[in-house]
Amino acid sequence: MKKIAIHWFRRDLRITDNHALSLALNSDYEVLPLFIFDKDILNQLEDKSDRRVDFIHQSLQNINQELEKYNTSIYSFFGTINEAFKHLTNQYQIAEVFCNEDYEPSAIKRDEEIKLFLETQGIKFTSVKDQVIFAKNDILKADQTPYTVYTPYSKKWKEKLNANYFQSFNCNLNHFTPNSTPLHSLQEIGFKKTDTHFEAPILDKNIISNYDEFRDYPSLNHTTHLGVHLRFGTISVRKCVEFALNHNQIWLNELIWREFFMQILANFPKVQTKCFKEKYENIAWRNNENEFIKWCNGETGYPIVDAGMRQLNQTGFMHNRVRMIVASFLCKHLLIDWRWGESYFAQKLLDYDLSANNGNWQWSAGCGCDSAPYFRIFNPYEQTKKFDKELIYINHWIPNLNDLDYPTPIVEHQFARERALRIYKEGINNTL
Numbered sequence: 001m002k003k004i005a006i007h008w009f010r011r012d013l014r015i016t017d018n019h020a021l022s023l024a025l026n027s028d029y030e031v032l033p034l035f036i037f038d039k040d041i042l043n044q045l046e047d048k049s050d051r052r053v054d055f056i057h058q059s060l061q062n063i064n065q066e067l068e069k070y071n072t073s074i075y076s077f078f079g080t081i082n083e084a085f086k087h088l089t090n091q092y093q094i095a096e097v098f099c100n101e102d103y104e105p106s107a108i109k110r111d112e113e114i115k116l117f118l119e120t121q122g123i124k125f126t127s128v129k130d131q132v133i134f135a136k137n138d139i140l141k142a143d144q145t146p147y148t149v150y151t152p153y154s155k156k157w158k159e160k161l162n163a164n165y166f167q168s169f170n171c172n173l174n175h176f177t178p179n180s181t182p183l184h185s186l187q188e189i190g191f192k193k194t195d196t197h198f199e200a201p202i203l204d205k206n207i208i209s210n211y212d213e214f215r216d217y218p219s220l221n222h223t224t225h226l227g228v229h230l231r232f233g234t235i236s237v238r239k240c241v242e243f244a245l246n247h248n249q250i251w252l253n254e255l256i257w258r259e260f261f262m263q264i265l266a267n268f269p270k271v272q273t274k275c276f277k278e279k280y281e282n283i284a285w286r287n288n289e290n291e292f293i294k295w296c297n298g299e300t301g302y303p304i305v306d307a308g309m310r311q312l313n314q315t316g317f318m319h320n321r322v323r324m325i326v327a328s329f330l331c332k333h334l335l336i337d338w339r340w341g342e343s344y345f346a347q348k349l350l351d352y353d354l355s356a357n358n359g360n361w362q363w364s365a366g367c368g369c370d371s372a373p374y375f376r377i378f379n380p381y382e383q384t385k386k387f388d389k390e391l392i393y394i395n396h397w398i399p400n401l402n403d404l405d406y407p408t409p410i411v412e413h414q415f416a417r418e419r420a421l422r423i424y425k426e427g428i429n430n431t432l
C-alpha cells in the first residue's frame, strides 16, 4: 500500500493560503483531506439546528466542489477523534498528519493526545501556526512575560509585523490522493439544516475603508460579518491583515483584539472559568433566574437590550456595540454572573469563539485584563441616543415597541446603577 499524508481540517476550512495544507501538499506523499465530525463536541450542542454545524457542513461541501476537479473529496468521519485515528491507521499507511494549531485548552489537550498516539504508530504529527499572525509567545514584554494590556500589546504587534507574516501559502492542489467517499449528511450526524443564509467571505472595501466612521451604529450594519469566517478559517487572517493595512487601521485594531484575547486564553487558561482579576470572584451576584430568562428572551423592557437579544436569537449575530450594552446590562443592572451570559452567547453566536467571547465578557463585567473599570456602567438610554437615535435598529427587532404588551423595565436604571456600584465595591473590597 502506498504511504499517504493526511491534512486534518479543523478551524481552517479553505484550500487556498492554508499553511498546514500547503506543507502536506509539498510533502513526499499524496494527501488525504480529512474532517472529523467530533462526537465529543457535537454531543454538547443541545440545539440540533445549530447554525455553526450547518456552516461547517456547507463549508465542507464548498471545498468538495473544488476538490472534485482534482478527483478527490474530503474523507469525513463521524465519531470521536481517537476512533477516527484508530480507524484511519488501520485503513491507510500514513506517513504524516498535518494540521493547523488550535489554541483552545481542550484542543491543545486533544492534539497532545493524538500526537502521542500517532507517534506510537510511527506517524509524524505536524501542527503549524495559521489562524493568527502572532501566537501565544510571539509577542512578549521585555521580561518575556505575556502582555495583559491591549494598547502596548498592539503597539508591539504592529512593530513586529512585516510582509513575511502575511505572505500567502501556496497550495499545490494536484497532490491529493483520490477519494470518493461522500461527506456525512447533517442528518447522519444528528443535525438539521437551518434557515441561515451564509454569505461568502468578502473583504468589502466600502465597509472596511469607512469602518471607523460607521461601525458603532447598529442600524447601519457597517461591519464585515467576517467573525464566523475567521472562526472557521473560511478566510485567511493573513489576507485580512494585509487588506486592513491598506485600508483601515481601526479595522486592523479589531483583528489585533482577536489575537490579544487568543494569547490571553493560551497564556492564562484559568480565565476559561475564573475572573482574570481574582478579587472579582467575591462579587455577590444576585443570579435571579427569572430575570436571566427575560434577558435571554429580549424581554427586559429596555429596548436596546431587547433588540440585541432578539437579533441574536433570530440570526445568531449581534452588533458589537449592542453586545457591549447587553453584557453590561446583565452584569451591572441585573447583577448576574458574567459566566451565565458568556455561556448563553456560546450557545447562540454564529461567530462564537471561546477566547473572544470570554475576553469580551470579562471586559464587560470589569473582571478581565484591561477591562472597562467596574464603575463604568452603560446607560442603555444614553447609548440609544448616541447610537440608535432614530430607533431604526430597535424598531426593526421590536416591531411592537409601542404596544401595551411590550414589557415595562425590569429594573429602574438609577436604582440598578447604584446597587451595582455598591455590590461591586463590597465584593472587591472583601479581599483587600
Ligand SMILES: Cc1cc2nc3c(=O)[nH]c(=O)nc-3n(C[C@H](O)[C@H](O)[C@H](O)COP(=O)(O)OP(=O)(O)OC[C@H]3O[C@@H](n4cnc5c(N)ncnc54)[C@H](O)[C@@H]3O)c2cc1C
Pocket: 215, 223, 224, 225, 226, 227, 228, 230, 254, 255, 257, 258, 259, 261, 318, 319, 320, 321, 323, 324, 327, 345, 349, 351, 352, 353, 354, 356, 357, 358, 360, 361, 364
Ligand atoms: C460580550 C461580547 C461577546 C463577544 N463574543 C465574541 C465571540 O464569541 N466571537 C467573536 O469573534 N467576537 C466576539 N465579540 C467581539 C465582537 O463583538 C465581534 O467580533 C464582532 O461584533 C463581529 O462582527 P464582525 O464580524 O462584523 O466584525 P468586525 O467589526 O468587522 O471586526 C472584524 C473582526 O475582528 C475581530 N474582532 C472585532 N472586535 C473584536 C473584539 N472586541 N474582540 C475580539 N475580536 C474582535 C473579529 O474576528 C471580527 O470578525 C464579542 C463582544 C462582546 C462585547
